Amino acid sequence: MDRLVIPAVFDMHQHLRQGADAVYFLKWVDRVCDVALVMPNTVVGHGLEGPITTAERLNQYRTLLERAVPDRKAHLVWTLYLTEETTPEMIRAAAAAGATGYKIYPRGETTNSDQGIREAVLRDLRHPFWRAIEEIQNVGGVVNHHGEIPGADVYDAERKYCSVIDAVCREYPKLRQVVEHVTTADMVQNIREWREEDRPIAGTITAHHLCLTLNDVVGQTHNFCKPVAKGTKDRDALISAATGWSDGFFFGSDAAPHHRTKKVSNEFQPACAGCWTTPVMVQLVAQVFDKLNCLDRLPRFLRTNAKTFYNIQGEPSRTLTLERKPWWNTYRSGYVPFWFDKLLDWRVAELDEIPNFHTGPNRPTMEV
Numbered sequence: 511m512d513r514l515v516i517p518a519v520f521d522m523h524q525h526l527r528q529g530a531d532a533v534y535f536l537k538w539v540d541r542v543c544d545v546a547l548v549m550p551n552t553v554v555g556h557g558l559e560g561p562i563t564t565a566e567r568l569n570q571y572r573t574l575l576e577r578a579v580p581d582r583k584a585h586l587v588w589t590l591y592l593t594e595e596t597t598p599e600m601i602r603a604a605a606a607a608g609a610t611g612y613k614i615y616p617r618g619e620t621t622n623s624d625q626g627i628r629e630a631v632l633r634d635l636r637h638p639f640w641r642a643i644e645e646i647q648n649v650g651g652v653v654n655h656h657g658e659i660p661g662a663d664v665y666d667a668e669r670k671y672c673s674v675i676d677a678v679c680r681e682y683p684k685l686r687q688v689v690e691h692v693t694t695a696d697m698v699q700n701i702r703e704w705r706e707e708d709r710p711i712a713g714t715i716t717a718h719h720l721c722l723t724l725n726d727v728v729g730q731t732h733n734f735c736k737p738v739a740k741g742t743k744d745r746d747a748l749i750s751a752a753t754g755w756s757d758g759f760f761f762g763s764d765a766a767p768h769h770r771t772k773k774v775s776n777e778f779q780p781a782c783a784g785c786w787t788t789p790v791m792v793q794l795v796a797q798v799f800d801k802l803n804c805l806d807r808l809p810r811f812l813r814t815n816a817k818t819f820y821n822i823q824g825e826p827s828r829t830l831t832l833e834r835k836p837w838w839n840t841y842r843s844g845y846v847p848f849w850f851d852k853l854l855d856w857r858v859a860e861l862d863e864i865p866n867f868h869t870g871p872n873r874p875t876m877e878v
Contacts, residue, residue: 511800512834516809517826518544519792520816522587522714523654523690523762525549525784526575529556533578534845535767538788540582541860544813544827547654547762548575550591550613551622561591561625565603572608583827587820589613589654593625594637598645605649610820611688612646612653616660619667620736621766621783629660632674635681643678647685652820653678657689657697657737664738665724669696676700679709686819689713691764693737695747698759705758712819714762715752715811717791718848719745720798731773732846735766736783752795752811753804760815763791767845787848789867790839794849796832796856831859836871 524546526535539546550562552571562568568588575586589611590596590604601612615626631637646653655675658667675689689697692713701713722739739745751759766784775781787794792812799808816822835857839849841864857868 511805514805514832515829517813518542518828518830520545520813521761521763522547522816523764525766528552528558532575536575536579540579540584542792542830542858543584545585545587545822547587547611548589550589553622561622563591563593564600565607568604568607568609594627594631594639596642598641601642601645601649605651610652612651614653614655616656616658618660619658620656635677643682647682652686652688654688654690668694668737672696672700679704686710690762691716691737693719693740694744698747698751701758712758715748715759716764717787717794718785719748720752721794731775731781732850734781734783735785749798753799753802753807757815757818761812763787769844770846785848786845789841789847790849792858793854793856832856833859838869838873840869840874841867
């Protein structure tokens with residue numbers, strides 16, 4: 511198969527940033543996505559007072575993004591940033607304002623998570639914070655977990671978080687939950703077991719975690735993200751989950767752009783965590799599925815499973831045409847896309863209109 515037409519993507523984990531950057535990144539999302547779940551860990555500035563922790567800030571952010579690209583086709587799904595001070599009343603207000611997802615950031619584990627939840631609170635279901643979680647269950651929302659224990663070794667942080675989710679599943683059996691950017695075989699297996707117990711839980715998998723192991727991250731700052739890629743066994747479990755017939759796993763890119771100067775560590779700053787995958791995410795996922803001869807399952811992972819879990823109505827507004835035409839990924843601006851300076855087997859025909867994006871199969875000469 512050298513040509514495949516699929517519905518536009520449901521990307522259930524996107525970072526769109528703010529200001530002029532938001533225009534740039536949202537236009538990229540709009541080229542390939544029907545739906546995008548927008549992350550709430552925004553910063554102070556560009557019309558916002560910080561993360562999207564209240565209904566008021568959600569409305570502000572929605573207005574900013576609607577003005578940024580008023581003619582977009584992609585439907586944006588909104589999330590609320592949960593803090594230890596989030597109350598049931600705040601949940602009801604956010605739901606009325608259009609929130610679908612409610613994000614748990616373990617404190618200090620990723621970009622702008624300093625207002626997130628401490629480990630002691632994550633493990634104490636008697637803490638007042640959990641009344642807000644109960645209200646999310648009542649309003650029919652989805653809890654989105656960044657599944658890492660604060661302060662744990664990066665290789666073990668996700669595995670240790672399994673016990674947190676297990677306790678939540680038992681305390682709130684009707685609560686819909688998504689473990690975002692799954693990276694370990696342990697979490698894949700746990701999600702399968704929870705679903706066998708009829709828990710309404712699912713996991714998202716990124717394009718970059720289908721490609722990377724920890725060996726690819728060492729010394730390669732553009733491959734550094736949180737949670738970090740793990741071992742070969744873990745990557746193989748992710749590929750099996752993504753390409754299999756289970757409806758418990760779907761795509762969430764966690765496309766997290768940082769300016770190229772912020773992705774390089776020096777004596778004054780560490781490299782920022784995040785891979786900007788949006789320009790190549792569909793092509794990379796197609797490449798993974800193609801290697802296993804299961805391109806027919808691609809729409810399940812990139813769209814159908816998320817549509818079912820989130821109960822998103824409506825038919826595809828457009829399609830994407832994938833073509834087997836190798837090209838060398840050398841496109842860059844102030845932001846360097848993931849898988850830069852590498853050959854890809856598949857291209858998205860709808861992106862041919864972008865100047866200097868789709869090159870030929872030979873590596874072009876580049877200026878450093």
